[in-house]
Amino acid sequence: MKTEGGSTDAKRDAGERAAEEAEDGFVVGLGTGSTTAHAIRALGRAVDDGLEIRGIPTSFQSRELALEVGVPLTELDAVDGVDLAIDGADQVVDDPDVTAHGALIKGGGGAHAREKLVDAAADRFIVVADPSKLSDRLERPVPLEVRPDAHTVVAERIRELDGEPTLRDAERKDGPVVTDNGNLILDCAFGPIDDPDALATRLSGIPGVVEHGLFVGLADATYVGTEGSVEVRRY
Numbered sequence: 351m352k353t354e355g356g357s358t359d360a361k362r363d364a365g366e367r368a369a370e371e372a373e374d375g376f377v378v379g380l381g382t383g384s385t386t387a388h389a390i391r392a393l394g395r396a397v398d399d400g401l402e403i404r405g406i407p408t409s410f411q412s413r414e415l416a417l418e419v420g421v422p423l424t425e426l427d428a429v430d431g432v433d434l435a436i437d438g439a440d441q442v443v444d445d446p447d448v449t450a451h452g453a454l455i456k457g458g459g460g461a462h463a464r465e466k467l468v469d470a471a472a473d474r475f476i477v478v479a480d481p482s483k484l485s486d487r488l489e490r491p492v493p494l495e496v497r498p499d500a501h502t503v504v505a506e507r508i509r510e511l512d513g514e515p516t517l518r519d520a521e522r523k524d525g526p527v528v529t530d531n532g533n534l535i536l537d538c539a540f541g542p543i544d545d546p547d548a549l550a551t552r553l554s555g556i557p558g559v560v561e562h563g564l565f566v567g568l569a570d571a572t573y574v575g576t577e578g579s580v581e582v583r584r585y
């Protein structure tokens with residue numbers, strides 16, 4: 351379930367601007383997706399120019415790209431902390447008048463379990479986005495990474511919460527998407543989500559759910575590329 355739309359230039363502007371926040375000695379969380387890929391490429395160029403960082407990939411995709419562009423890698427359990435995480439989002443609440451301002455839906459690439467681990471561990475978590483991701487509330491389906499043997503019982507619990515679960519199908523492979531962790535993805539439509547924090551708590555409590563794609567209270571800022579400039583939302 352990749353987010354559709356969004357200009358490449360806007361994504362590049364956001365990603366490259368966020369990469370400028372990395373400093374010598376930083377451990378940097380490397381998110382997943384097309385917007386973050388611009389940040390990883392910019393970090394690779396900065397490393398070529400002498401910046402000394404280590405990256406923690408959040409997916410097979412971000413690991414491969416980091417290796418390709420020369421960002422030295424480490425692991426979450428091999429470092430004392432994460433200084434900065436840069437990651438994309440599928441939807442971002444952009445309304446300073448609501449408590450959910452800055453809450454996210456992630457997992458369009460099925461990488462949200464590792465992304466949440468790394469983003470939550472970071473001293474500073476910057477979301478990179480183009481304007482198509484901004485919304486006054488979260489309403490896209492929420493991806494749930496679920497254990498393969500649990501997908502039918504989790505789907506039933508989602509229906510009890512008035513959600514509509516859909517097992518994510520793979521493209522160019524018969525059957526479902528299998529995550530980097532060997533699990534399945536249920537995309538769960540709840541309609542407009544008035545209280546993401548409350549829904550996040552309920553989803554976390556369902557046995558068999560490895561991780562859900564609601565990121566509430568985690569982001570420190572969103573860098574929004576607007577084709578030529580970058581608007582910064584701080585939380």
Ligand SMILES: O=C(CO)[C@H](O)[C@H](O)COP(=O)(O)O
Nearest residue numbers: 383384385438457458459461
């Ligand atoms: O959460 C994610 C992957 O699980 C991505 O960050 C999210 O889907 C945004 O991707 P893109 O920058 O390609 O629009």
